[in-house]
Amino acid sequence: MKYDLNRIVDRTGTNSLKWEFGSRVHPKVTGNTLPLWVADMDFPCAEPILLALRKRIDREIFGYSLHYTGEYFRAVCSWMQRRFNWWVHSEDIFVAPGIVPALSDLVRCFSKEGDGVIIQRPVYGPFTSRVERNGRFVVDNALINKDGYYSMDFDDLEAKASDPKNTMMILCSPHNPVGRVWTEEELKKVADICFSNDVVLVSDEIHYDIVRSGETHLVLDSLFPGDDRIITCTAPSKSFNLAGMQVSHIVIRNDEYKKRWEAATGHPMLSPLAITAVQAAYNESEDWLGQVNDYIDLNLEFIHTFLKEHLPDAVYRVPEGTYLAWIDLGAYVFEGDSLTDFLIEDAGVFIDGGNKFGPEYGSFQRINAACPRAILEDCLGRVASSLKKRSSK
Numbered sequence: 210m211k212y213d214l215n216r217i218v219d220r221t222g223t224n225s226l227k228w229e230f231g232s233r234v235h236p237k238v239t240g241n242t243l244p245l246w247v248a249d250m251d252f253p254c255a256e257p258i259l260l261a262l263r264k265r266i267d268r269e270i271f272g273y274s275l276h277y278t279g280e281y282f283r284a285v286c287s288w289m290q291r292r293f294n295w296w297v298h299s300e301d302i303f304v305a306p307g308i309v310p311a312l313s314d315l316v317r318c319f320s321k322e323g324d325g326v327i328i329q330r331p332v333y334g335p336f337t338s339r340v341e342r343n344g345r346f347v348v349d350n351a352l353i354n355k356d357g358y359y360s361m362d363f364d365d366l367e368a369k370a371s372d373p374k375n376t377m378m379i380l381c382s383p384h385n386p387v388g389r390v391w392t393e394e395e396l397k398k399v400a401d402i403c404f405s406n407d408v409v410l411v412s413d414e415i416h417y418d419i420v421r422s423g424e425t426h427l428v429l430d431s432l433f434p435g436d437d438r439i440i441t442c443t444a445p446s447k448s449f450n451l452a453g454m455q456v457s458h459i460v461i462r463n464d465e466y467k468k469r470w471e472a473a474t475g476h477p478m479l480s481p482l483a484i485t486a487v488q489a490a491y492n493e494s495e496d497w498l499g500q501v502n503d504y505i506d507l508n509l510e511f512i513h514t515f516l517k518e519h520l521p522d523a524v525y526r527v528p529e530g531t532y533l534a535w536i537d538l539g540a541y542v543f544e545g546d547s548l549t550d551f552l553i554e555d556a557g558v559f560i561d562g563g564n565k566f567g568p569e570y571g572s573f574q575r576i577n578a579a580c581p582r583a584i585l586e587d588c589l590g591r592v593a594s595s596l597k598k599r600s601s602k
């Protein structure tokens with residue numbers, strides 16, 4: 210192992226949302242609560258990124274900076290080509306400070322107030338909040354759950370897409386939190402349904418670099434060469450643990466869409482450190498990502514083994530993509546219970562409650578497994594002993 214991913218890095222005093230500001234999200238969280246919630250990693254960044262940043266810091270000035278260089282776009286576009294066989298022109302790439310703010314802008318640019326936006330719950334919470342905050346309505350094409358394995362309900366999607374009030378769909382691929390890496394057949398069906406009903410299709414592929422070994426992520430847009438109707442959101446943030454650098458890439462090919470997007474968002478600047486980090490990530494850090502993916506494979510498998518032994522009624526499948534474990538603890542939940550509150554107060558762990566992903570999913574918890582094994586073991590041990598103690602009362 211080139212990188213020691215078992216090493217626990219102290220994140221206190223670094224303004225970490227995950228470790229230091231959990232109480233802003235949940236008032237019961239204290240300084241001693243073990244946090245495996247928000248999706249960033251507890252692994253130190255790849256050495257080439259750290260070296261490049263140190264060199265850039267030595268240049269001493271951090272003034273307004275632009276990323277419009279061949280070097281920047283070569284790094285981004287060649288990543289897309291060599292990892293996904295996805296050919297993207299630099300003129301089709303727009304930077305945004307994050308996919309969440311971009312989703313708000315996309316909703317405002319490509320739908321009207323009062324329109325319906327189709328999402329597939331359980332799904333990443335801001336899909337709901339960004340739609341609703343902008344005066345649109347969530348139209349839920351709920352995923353079908355069969356023993357922890359999720360699939361799409363295409364009949365329902367067809368019915369919802371054919372309603373002229375529903376003008377946009379936001380796809381999550383790979384899917385957070387259910388962990389599906391969608392197949393070519395599934396992706397093509399989604400796109401065909403949206404295309405034939407003139408539904409604008411936005412594909413959020415922020416997790417595309419994190420998949421289990423043997424799985425292949427297909428970029429939806431790459432399946433439709435020459436077609437310009439799909440808008441794709443990607444980022445180096447999940448892949449290289451750079452969320453705080455606030456860079457994402459929104460790929461828009463259609464000229465009319467581009468005009469609308471530019472009119473709404475202008476041309477945002479990136480921080481000079483972000484530019485440096487992105488280039489070093491895509492050009493020099495692929496081996497780090499490979500090692501991190503291998504480590505996450507084992508962590509997610511470890512969760513499986515642990516649950517079988519200690520919480521056998523939990524429903525969990527190793528996800529095909531993402532570093533997030535989506536676990537149904539319904540067998541351990543009592544009527545009127547808030548599992549998240551109980552786990553914070555009794556077990557001293559903060560993991561994401563399922564109701565963040567849709568109101569019906571309160572019995573689920575989503576554990577962020579991108580951390581050293583010792584942290585994961587500590588978390589699972591605490592959860593199991595709290596739930597077992599309570600069940601035996």
Ligand SMILES: Cc1ncc(COP(=O)(O)O)c(C=O)c1O
Binds near residue numbers: 248309310415456457
């Ligand atoms: C599907 C999805 N989209 C977007 C984000 C966040 O994106 P950003 O940090 O770029 O706003 C996340 C973070 O977990 C996510 O899971």
